[in-house]
Amino acid sequence: MYHANMALEPNTRESVAQMLRAHGITPTHQRIEIALVLFERCWHPSADQILTAVNVRYAETSKATVYNTLKLFLDKGLVRELIVDPNKVFYDSNTSAHHHFYDMSSGEITDIPAEGVRIDGLPPLPAGMVTAGVDIIVRTRPGI
Amino acid sequence: MYHANMALEPNTRESVAQMLRAHGITPTHQRIEIALVLFERCWHPSADQILTAVNVRYAETSKATVYNTLKLFLDKGLVRELIVDPNKVFYDSNTSAHHHFYDMSSGEITDIPAEGVRIDGLPPLPAGMVTAGVDIIVRTRPGI
DNA sequence: AGATCGGATTAGACAGAGTCCAAAATTCAA
DNA sequence: TTGAATTTTGGACTCTGTCTAATCCGATCT
Structure with missing residues (x-):
């Protein structure tokens, strides 16, 4: 109700x-x-x-x-769906192009704006395939 | 080894x-x-x-x-664990550095050797954090 | 206003992945 | 071979997410 x-x-x-x-x-x-x-x-x-x-x-x-x-x-x-954790899906209300830091110890997710990030040297897609999205996930953990 | x-x-x-x-x-x-x-x-x-x-x-x-x-x-x-699908974890017996194509329609996973792939422009890590790994997932679907 | 109709919402049963536990089985050093 | 330590096991359990049939709106028409 x-x-x-x-x-x-x-x-x-x-x-x-x-x-x-x-x-x-x-x-x-x-x-x-x-x-x-x-x-x-x-x-x-x-x-x-x-x-x-x-x-x-x-x-x-x-x-x-x-x-x-x-x-x-x-x-x-x-x-957008965020698939970074084996246990559950997270939802990202920021639909502009961006990538993510994922702190494996706390589960915290931080956006990485896509401007300025460039990926070089990816091989061609398998025949008949189209890119639906490219995700970069930088997994982090507390340092020394 | x-x-x-x-x-x-x-x-x-x-x-x-x-x-x-x-x-x-x-x-x-x-x-x-x-x-x-x-x-x-x-x-x-x-x-x-x-x-x-x-x-x-x-x-x-x-x-x-x-x-x-x-x-x-x-x-x-x-x-290595592969977290690309919301429903289950896949296991990757290839532990050398590489990335993945993930065909969202069939669920098929294809390796992308890391040699030759370069990522530029990632921001510095959050303070006190260390990189545990960088994954690139290229999600694909059947084209037109 | 009241009636109608189709989309939206709901509870709760269900499914699948993964975890936990205490008991039983196996390994390996002595 | 023995026995302590490690490993395996079935089954119950949790958790995320799906499904379905019944119900509930809410916009439109009299």
């Missing part, structure tokens, strides 16, 4: 709704809440973290809806 | 046992079978594929042992 959160500016909700519409997504209450959580700050939450964040006050959004919505956002190019 | 990529050499149980000893691993029957499966050819099996391959004739190795052994091999630097 949806409960309106009057503490937040209707402005923010309305602008998120417009962004969703601009991407061909019907803006429902749950989708707006999930988008707010995704875009409120620079982080890389898992589906479970999003579910928790959306439901801090009351349980108003189900697990299935979070997964449905994340898949929808993914299809519409609103978020 | 034993050469990690033994795909071109005929592997006997005894030679595999020696390699395991050389890496500080007690060579048990199960570990030898798993190593044979891992190194018999150039592939990137999941834990489940390894379990199946080891038990083609009859069940002789348990799931728990496959996971224990893969973790042990990982610790000892005998294999």
Whole structure:
């Protein structure tokens, strides 16, 4: 059951709704809440973290809806999947080209802007294949 | 030091046992079978594929042992984890530096030798951090 | 307003990967 | 061969994610 959160500016909700519409997504209450959580700050939450964040006050959004919505956002190019951890997928609301640091000890993910990063010497793609994306993951750990 | 990529050499149980000893691993029957499966050819099996391959004739190795052994091999630097698919981890018996093509439609993984591949313009690591590895994943899909 | 209709949401059962544990089996040095 | 230490095991368990059938909106039409 949806409960309106009057503490937040209707402005923010309305602008998120417009962004969703601009991407061909019907803006429902749950989708707006999930988008707010995704875009409120620079982080890389898992589906479970999003579910928790959306439901801090009351349980108003189900697990299935979070997964449905994340898949929808993914299809519409609103978020990116980050596959760096064997246990779960993280979602990246920064859709501009970039790469990642992944701190293997803490799980923390940090963006690396793609400007200035260049990869040379990659072999040609296998025949009939097209590049869907190039990810660089720099795995780090605490030094000496 | 034993050469990690033994795909071109005929592997006997005894030679595999020696390699395991050389890496500080007690060579048990199960570990030898798993190593044979891992190194018999150039592939990137999941834990489940390894379990199946080891038990083609009859069940002789348990799931728990496959996971224990893969973790042990990982610790000892005998294999690498490949995290490219949200659903499962693949294991890479080629421990020389290289990157990967990942065909998102078929799940097929192809090695990219690291020689000749150069990455320029990566920012400095976060303070106190050390690089544990740099992975490039070129995600591909069937073209037009 | 009320009725309708299709998309969105839901609970909860389900599936698959991987972990954990205590008991049983195996290894290896003596 | 013996026995302590290491390894293996089945099975229960956790966790992430999927599926489905029922229900719930919410926009549009009378």
